[in-house]
Amino acid sequence: MINEALREIRRGTAEIIDDERIVALVKNYFEKGETYTVKAGFDPTAPDLHLGHTVLLQKLAIFQKYGARVQFLIGDFTAQIGDPTGKSETRKKLLPAQVQENAQTYKNQVFKILDPEKTTVVFNADWLNALGAAGMLELTTTYNVARMLERDDFDKRHKAGISISISEFLYPLLQGYDSVHLRSDIEIGGTDQKFNLLMGRHLQRVYETGKEQAVLMMPILEGLDGVQKMSKSLGNYIAVADAPGDMYGKVLSISDTLMWRYYELLSSKTLDEIDTLKKGVEEGTLHPKKVKEALAIEITARFHSSDAAEAAHAEFERVHAQSEIPSDMEEFTVSGPLWIAKALVDCGLSPSTSQARREIKQGSVKIDQNKLSDEQYQLEEGEYVLQVGKRKFARLKVIK
Numbered sequence: 001m002i003n004e005a006l007r008e009i010r011r012g013t014a015e016i017i018d019d020e021r022i023v024a025l026v027k028n029y030f031e032k033g034e035t036y037t038v039k040a041g042f043d044p045t046a047p048d049l050h051l052g053h054t055v056l057l058q059k060l061a062i063f064q065k066y067g068a069r070v071q072f073l074i075g076d077f078t079a080q081i082g083d084p085t086g087k088s089e090t091r092k093k094l095l096p097a098q099v100q101e102n103a104q105t106y107k108n109q110v111f112k113i114l115d116p117e118k119t120t121v122v123f124n125a126d127w128l129n130a131l132g133a134a135g136m137l138e139l140t141t142t143y144n145v146a147r148m149l150e151r152d153d154f155d156k157r158h159k160a161g162i163s164i165s166i167s168e169f170l171y172p173l174l175q176g177y178d179s180v181h182l183r184s185d186i187e188i189g190g191t192d193q194k195f196n197l198l199m200g201r202h203l204q205r206v207y208e209t210g211k212e213q214a215v216l217m218m219p220i221l222e223g224l225d226g227v228q229k230m231s232k233s234l235g236n237y238i239a240v241a242d243a244p245g246d247m248y249g250k251v252l253s254i255s256d257t258l259m260w261r262y263y264e265l266l267s268s269k270t271l272d273e274i275d276t277l278k279k280g281v282e283e284g285t286l287h288p289k290k291v292k293e294a295l296a297i298e299i300t301a302r303f304h305s306s307d308a309a310e311a312a313h314a315e316f317e318r319v320h321a322q323s324e325i326p327s328d329m330e331e332f333t334v335s336g337p338l339w340i341a342k343a344l345v346d347c348g349l350s351p352s353t354s355q356a357r358r359e360i361k362q363g364s365v366k367i368d369q370n371k372l373s374d375e376q377y378q379l380e381e382g383e384y385v386l387q388v389g390k391r392k393f394a395r396l397k398v399i400k
Helices: 002-010 017-030 050-064 096-110 124-142 152-159 166-182 191-206 246-254 255-264 271-283 286-305 304-319 339-345 353-361
Strands: 015-017 036-042 068-074 119-123 184-189 212-220 329-335 364-366 382-389 392-399
Touching: 002 017, 002 050, 015 191, 015 304, 015 382, 017 036, 017 184, 017 212, 036 050, 036 166, 050 068, 050 184, 068 096, 068 166, 096 119, 119 124, 119 255, 124 166, 124 364, 152 166, 166 191, 166 286, 184 191, 191 212, 246 286, 246 304, 255 271, 255 286, 271 353, 286 304, 339 382, 353 382
Parallel strands: 036 068, 036 184, 068 119, 184 212, 329 392
Antiparallel strands: 015 212, 364 382, 382 392
16 A cells, blocks of 8 residues: 555656655554645745646645645745746736735635645745744845855846846745745645755755655646646646636647646546556557547546536537537627627637637638638628637627
8 A cells, every 4th residue: 555655646756855755754654644744835926727736736635645734835925026936037026915816716726626624724924924034134044145046047047147136036945944834744846846845955954843855846737739838828728717618628639649648647547547548549449539538527527526527528529529519608799890800809719800810811710610711701780600719609799
């Protein structure tokens, strides 16, 4: 059982520092019933989480299954500085009200994955505000500027003559101090967080906490394009708050190769179960589309419900397999005649008229299920079903 637990904990990881400590903690849980703490921090700089964020949540849920109590840290203090990791310039400061609003949405979303009975939600403003000026000055003496500049993104900015604020130097120190205050046994994060995660180990030594946290790093999840990391700014993301139909359709749109990456990092199936699916696809006894459908249903059910996932599956089949239009779509009423490109923007099917024209040229736009090629087309008085790609639909009524 211990080996099975460790296999699942190590699953999909990019790097583990002090694996021996993790082994000892898991072993103590099985042999002595002793629990341990696993910390993960999230700065509420945006209101919505996407599946890239849930890679860490899935790993936290695995730890909970094998004896951990999760310290889900919401960085309401550090979010006002902004994590400089990977940034080429100083971030804009967020207002406290924005941070608190975003923090509440995080709490609402994470318990779709984590067990609330085994989770402690903490806010680092509770102890960082109390640290005060004297405590903050003491914290700055624990690390020097030369070592801080060894960090890759700081080094690049320094050499390029790009400004680095003193507050950005403070960020990794504050994240590390979180581990001191919480006395964390393990901290997990993305590979881009390595410097900050190791700071926790360093400061636990400096402040003589009697422990050094192990560090487990997860890879960055690729977005729907299978190339760039999942990001809202790149538009290749699946949001936790996406409607069931959208979530299901987006998962189904990933490539057959990327599907296995999503299974490894996002599915609750065991590694043995995933290996069985892979073998079935390789031997031709399972069709990749069926395996992908199972993944889409699993992920959609996690954030909505089994019924919602099955309904999304049925609707997707009805619309796409049978080339029918959805039974439910947004309806709009506008005055006409109306240029088709503007109609697509007004209905939220395209972000701009230039993008709408490109989609028409690419053959991605249909009116009443008929492909449109004239980018100057004018919609006269009447009712229309507009479609962009396979998943975007709107019903438009044009009046005089």
